[in-house]
Amino acid sequence: MQDLKDKKDLRKELYALLGKLPGRDKPISVEVVSTEEKDGVIIQKLLMDINGLERVPAYFTKPSNAGGKLPVVLFNHSHFGQYEVGKNEFVLGRKEMQSPPYAVALAREGYAGLCLDSWGFGERSGRAEIDIFKEMLWKGKVLFGMMVYDNLRALDYLVSREDIDADRIATMGMSMGSTMAWWLAALDERIKVTVDLNCLTDFHTLMEKGDLRLHGIYYYVPDLLNHFSTSKINSLISPRPHLGLAGRFDPLTPLEGLEIIDSNLKEVYANDGAPEAWKLKIYDVGHEETKEMREDILDFLRKWL
Numbered sequence: 001m002q003d004l005k006d007k008k009d010l011r012k013e014l015y016a017l018l019g020k021l022p023g024r025d026k027p028i029s030v031e032v033v034s035t036e037e038k039d040g041v042i043i044q045k046l047l048m049d050i051n052g053l054e055r056v057p058a059y060f061t062k063p064s065n066a067g068g069k070l071p072v073v074l075f076n077h078s079h080f081g082q083y084e085v086g087k088n089e090f091v092l093g094r095k096e097m098q099s100p101p102y103a104v105a106l107a108r109e110g111y112a113g114l115c116l117d118s119w120g121f122g123e124r125s126g127r128a129e130i131d132i133f134k135e136m137l138w139k140g141k142v143l144f145g146m147m148v149y150d151n152l153r154a155l156d157y158l159v160s161r162e163d164i165d166a167d168r169i170a171t172m173g174m175s176m177g178s179t180m181a182w183w184l185a186a187l188d189e190r191i192k193v194t195v196d197l198n199c200l201t202d203f204h205t206l207m208e209k210g211d212l213r214l215h216g217i218y219y220y221v222p223d224l225l226n227h228f229s230t231s232k233i234n235s236l237i238s239p240r241p242h243l244g245l246a247g248r249f250d251p252l253t254p255l256e257g258l259e260i261i262d263s264n265l266k267e268v269y270a271n272d273g274a275p276e277a278w279k280l281k282i283y284d285v286g287h288e289e290t291k292e293m294r295e296d297i298l299d300f301l302r303k304w305l
Helices: 004-016 088-092 102-108 129-138 143-160 176-187 203-208 230-235 255-271 291-304
Strands: 029-038 041-049 056-063 070-076 112-116 164-174 193-197 242-247 278-283
Touching: 004 176, 041 102, 041 143, 056 088, 056 102, 056 143, 070 102, 070 143, 070 176, 088 102, 088 112, 102 112, 112 143, 129 143, 143 164, 143 176, 164 176, 164 291, 176 193, 176 230, 193 291, 203 255, 230 255, 242 255, 242 291, 255 278, 278 291
Parallel strands: 070 112, 070 164, 164 193, 193 242, 242 278
Antiparallel strands: 029 041, 041 056, 056 112
16 A cells, blocks of 8 residues: 555645645635525525635535535536636536536435636636736746635635535546546545546646647646656545546547556555545547436445545
8 A cells, every 4th residue: 555654745745836825724704695496406606715816706505405414526617618607517517518417416416516616717707818827827826726726725615514524525527627626636635536527638648649739728737747647646546436537539538548547546546455446437429428427427426425
């Protein structure tokens, strides 16, 4: 089994690559803007003061008939160049994903959920992503680092809620949200279950294929490849359960790279005594969620969360 101290040190090293981040001890304040009930789901619109720079809009959801402490899924929205969508993907869905939206699907399974607008998306859109990236770089910040930071603070908020079971937290997302999910789980052991959909990309394979242009500018963390591979980051999730789903015809996740990651993580999970907790499944589709994928995701959550 990999030394736990080694993993702790690697998490610190990985976090340090994310640029100059605000402190993690800043008090969090949250305003409930509105509450509605729809399709058996209570939907709270929140404004979260979590980074000291700008308030972060988010949706918190839970089943209408919920009682006691609930398991929760920290949901990360995708990109698709559709900056106006953001967290609305969680409650309204999108054409690249199955129906119903995940806020409804998760509530039907008895889970609460939280999804926030990432930098430059949803109610935080208006400025070009490339402009945000460049300004942050000048100031020693990393756009993806600030995105990760917001989600880690959202996790801090979730564990503070009386209606949340802090021992039953999952994270998931598609595309950009997939990348966020495995970064978050690698960095924070409070996340017990990880599901990544259509963005488990081997960095080195992507570079060798000359396809770096396929991912948004947010994706690129300075100096990362001098310290970590995709497999090495994901190894920090082990032995916690992790499901990866990919499309065979998705150019964002080259098959050669998926094979490398799968082989490496099978070895890591075996060495950590949990070979059944890692699973990669490849479907004959492109960059989308199919009905079969949705069923497999919900089955995985039922088993492990």
